[in-house]
Amino acid sequence: MKRVILAGGSGFLGQALARHFRRPGWELVCLTRQPAGGASLPGFRELFWDGLTLGGWVSELNGATALINLAGRSVDCRYHARNRREIVDSRVNPTRLLGQAIRHCSAPPPVWLNASTGTIYRHSLDRPMDESSEIGATPAARDKFSVSVAQAWEQALFEVSTPSTRRVALRTAMVLGFARNSVLPVLLRLARWGLGGTMGSGKQYVSWIHERDFCRAIERIISHEKLVGPVNLAAPQPLPNREMMRELRAAVRAPFGLAATDWMLEIGAFFLRTETELILKSRRVVPGRLLADGFAFDFSTFAEAVADLNRGRIS
Numbered sequence: 001m002k003r004v005i006l007a008g009g010s011g012f013l014g015q016a017l018a019r020h021f022r023r024p025g026w027e028l029v030c031l032t033r034q035p036a037g038g039a040s041l042p043g044f045r046e047l048f049w050d051g052l053t054l055g056g057w058v059s060e061l062n063g064a065t066a067l068i069n070l071a072g073r074s075v076d077c078r079y080h081a082r083n084r085r086e087i088v089d090s091r092v093n094p095t096r097l098l099g100q101a102i103r104h105c106s107a108p109p110p111v112w113l114n115a116s117t118g119t120i121y122r123h124s125l126d127r128p129m130d131e132s133s134e135i136g137a138t139p140a141a142r143d144k145f146s147v148s149v150a151q152a153w154e155q156a157l158f159e160v161s162t163p164s165t166r167r168v169a170l171r172t173a174m175v176l177g178f179a180r181n182s183v184l185p186v187l188l189r190l191a192r193w194g195l196g197g198t199m200g201s202g203k204q205y206v207s208w209i210h211e212r213d214f215c216r217a218i219e220r221i222i223s224h225e226k227l228v229g230p231v232n233l234a235a236p237q238p239l240p241n242r243e244m245m246r247e248l249r250a251a252v253r254a255p256f257g258l259a260a261t262d263w264m265l266e267i268g269a270f271f272l273r274t275e276t277e278l279i280l281k282s283r284r285v286v287p288g289r290l291l292a293d294g295f296a297f298d299f300s301t302f303a304e305a306v307a308d309l310n311r312g313r314i315s
């Protein structure tokens with residue numbers, strides 16, 4: 001039996017992975033601060049951890065096939081001091097703790113995949129960003145905080161020595177799915193309400209990945225020993241916001257969509273308690289290492305991915 005430990009596995013991506021690995025020969029153990037009191041899916045066990053201290057859960061790591069850490073408070077909020085602290089702490093502390101836990105194991109998992117984000121790359125309108133591209137903030141994109149979170153997160157992953165455990169930072173783009181906490185239903189709702197016009201200049205790129213390709217890529221990383229260090233989890237064709245909004249309008253057959261300028265987005269973001277950087281930063285992230293490794297995406301275009309997810313929801 002292959003055992004995968006999912007820290008922070010109760011959310012959108014953890015549940016997508018739980019469904020993906022729900023097949024004979026795999027067992028998933030979710031580390032959560034709030035066990036629901038029973039397995040939500042067959043082959044899925046929940047264990048309490050607090051993300052801060054070592055406990056009984058550490059023994060589950062011994063002999064496990066893989067450790068995947070997804071813990072992190074949502075970044076969809078206003079970036080005031082308390083939220084900033086929670087965003088950083090909820091990522092860095094669990095990552096450090098898992099590094100300590102691995103060092104306590106007599107048979108540590110051979111691979112540890114830790115969430116990170118495609119936001120780590122610079123605001124790029126001019127060219128695609130693969131794993132060899134420069135990381136860092138761009139004042140115009142107002143992304144200094146988000147980039148610093150990503151850097152601290154990856155530093156926490158790589159700072160300890162884990163000689164028997166390969167480490168991978170999952171530089172993930174926006175994952176498309178319909179479950180709780182996913183962005184796609186929000187975007188489709190906006191389009192349906194006639195608010196699916198271009199956002200800002202519309203030239204900023206959006207990187208994305210279908211949830212099925214996200215899960216397939218995770219399985220590939222677990223089994224391919226060559227994949228180590230940062231790996232971009234993004235479909236090969238990011239697209240400008242203007243085109244993305246057009247595809248969303250087409251998906252819900254919206255005849256028009258009101259465009260929103262930067263200042264309108266600022267006001268909207270204030271009332272929706274979110275930040276415009278999530279919309280206006282140009283994320284042109286491409287999956288250099290996965291493609292070099294021969295990974296074939298099931299969904300290469302945004303339109304195909306949205307059509308597939310919409311079909312799944314209706315059927």
Ligand SMILES: NC(=O)c1ccc[n+]([C@@H]2O[C@H](COP(=O)([O-])OP(=O)(O)OC[C@H]3O[C@@H](n4cnc5c(N)ncnc54)[C@H](OP(=O)(O)O)[C@@H]3O)[C@@H](O)[C@H]2O)c1
Pocket residue numbers: 008009010011012013014031032033034050051070071072073074075089090091094115116117118172173174175176180181182
């Ligand atoms: N979804 C995306 O498109 C996307 C893209 C790029 C990166 N990511 C990153 O991937 C990770 C998973 O994303 P997701 O969409 O599945 O997020 P999610 O639905 O919000 O789930 C995150 C999980 O983190 C756990 N968590 C939150 N605060 C914590 C804390 N202080 N200590 C320990 N655990 C904590 C929660 O588990 P419990 O409450 O059960 O403990 C929650 O289930 C996140 O770190 C996110 O930033 C996501």
